Amino acid sequence: MTEHAPMRIDHLPVLGEQMARFVTLLGEADENLPVPTCPGWTVRDLAVHLGTMHRKAGAVVLGATLVDTPEPLVLGSLTDWYAGCASALVLALQAVDPAEPVPNWAQVHETAGFWRRRQLHETLVHTVDLAVALGLPEDGWPGAEGWGPDAQVSADGVDELLTVMLRVRALRGVPPTLPAPVRLQTTDTDDAWVLSPGDLLLVRPAGAEPDASLDDVVRGTAADLYLGLWGRVGTDRLDVRGDAATAFLAGPLGL
Numbered sequence: 003m004t005e006h007a008p009m010r011i012d013h014l015p016v017l018g019e020q021m022a023r024f025v026t027l028l029g030e031a032d033e034n035l036p037v038p039t040c041p042g043w044t045v046r047d048l049a050v051h052l053g054t055m056h057r058k059a060g061a062v063v064l065g066a067t068l069v070d071t072p073e074p075l076v077l078g079s080l081t082d083w084y085a086g087c088a089s090a091l092v093l094a095l096q097a098v099d100p101a102e103p104v105p106n107w108a109q110v111h112e113t114a115g116f117w118r119r120r121q122l123h124e125t126l127v128h129t130v131d132l133a134v135a136l137g138l139p140e141d142g143w144p145g146a147e148g149w150g151p152d153a154q155v156s157a158d159g160v161d162e163l164l165t166v167m168l169r170v171r172a173l174r175g176v177p178p179t180l181p182a183p184v185r186l187q188t189t190d191t192d193d194a195w196v197l198s199p200g201d202l203l204l205v206r207p208a209g210a211e212p213d214a215s216l217d218d219v220v221r222g223t224a225a226d227l228y229l230g231l232w233g234r235v236g237t238d239r240l241d242v243r244g245d246a247a248t249a250f251l252a253g254p255l256g257l
Contacts, residue, residue: 011154011155011158013115013118013119013122013158014092014095014096014118016122016155017092017095017118017121017122017125018092020122020125020126020129021085021088021092021125023129024049024052024084024088024125024128024129024132025081025084025085025088027129027132027133027136028045028049028080028081028084028132029081030136031045031132031135031136032045033045033046033049033080034046035135035136036135037131037132037134037135038134038135039130039131039134039135039233039234040131045132045135046080048128048131048132048135049080049081049083049084049132050074050076050080051128052084052087052124052125052128053074053076053083053084053086053087053088054071054072054074054087055121055124056087056088056090056091056121057072057074057087057090057091058071058072059091059094059117059120059121060090060091060093060094060095061094062104062105062106062117063094063095063097063098063104063114063117064094064097064098066102066103066104066105067105068105068106068107091121095114095117095118095121098114099114100113100114100115100118101113101114101115102114104116104117106120107170108166108167108169108170109173110165110166110169111166119158119162120162120166122155123158123159123162123163126155126159127159127229127232127234130229130234131234134234153188153190153191153223153224153225154191154224156188156191156223156224156225156227156228156229157188157191157193157224157228159228159232160186160188160193160195160224160227160228160231161193161195163228163231163232163255164186164195164197164205165205167255168205168255171254171255176254177254178197178250178253178254178255179249179250179252179253179254180197180198180199180246180249180250180253181199181245181246181249182199182217182218182244182245182246183196183197183198183199183216183218183246184196184197184216184218184219184220184244184246184247184250185197185216185218185219185220186219186220186221186227187219187220187221188221188222188223188224188227189221189222189223190223190224191224193224196216197250216244217243217244217246218243218244218245218246218247218250219241219242219243219244219247220240220241220242220243220247220250220251221240221241221243222239222240222241226239226240227240230251231251231255232255233255237251
């Protein structure tokens with residue numbers, strides 16, 4: 003699989019913004035409310051999962067070693083507990099230079115900076131989940147004015163899903179469905195990727211030629227492509243051309 007450097011955005015402040023938004027929504031939510039985009043989960047399950055991932059990521063970054071997932075004990079306010087986990091992660095990430103070697107389960111980009119990026123997108127996607135659970139209209143979701151990433155953050159999320167998360171799926175024996183090369187393209191950031199079948203999935207940046215001639219293409223705004231690939235909005239928002247592109251979207255994507 004081709005290595006890619008993370009896109010040039012400052013992940014840490016955007017992560018902080020998303021954490022603050024999650025805290026705000028969590029304070030308004032009934033903990034027993036179901037989360038439609040995470041079948042079988044309640045708001046409490048969602049918050050405990052995200053806070054636990056923050057704790058685990060912070061421990062990995064500070065210790066420069068992989069650790070087991072902790073078993074959280076949440077006895078008081080769920081919102082306060084999550085906010086504490088979020089603050090602890092931010093402090094850990096601030097304490098370690100993003101270039102410092104730190105392992106990760108994906109075995110790519112093994113620096114502390116990987117965890118800034120991964121936790122940003124973990125938090126953003128789950129903030130969308132919380133917004134959906136609360137029944138907020140779409141203009142209150144992350145990705146829309148006042149509640150989400152700009153197009154560049156969304157494009158970064160697409161790149162992370164393609165070059166990191168799909169690789170992990172392939173390593174675990176659940177590769178994406180990719181019968182032929184597929185081009186993915188954002189319509190508002192001028193980013194594009196070509197996915198080709200391979201043992202671990204081959205992903206490379208797409209140039210104007212010869213990739214533009216591919217028959218199988220998925221196009222959309224960066225936010226629609228990002229949230230569509232994560233299954234948080236319908237793929238009917240995307241311009242999908244070709245049988246291989248259709249099969250790719252219908253198959254396993256994020257974790």
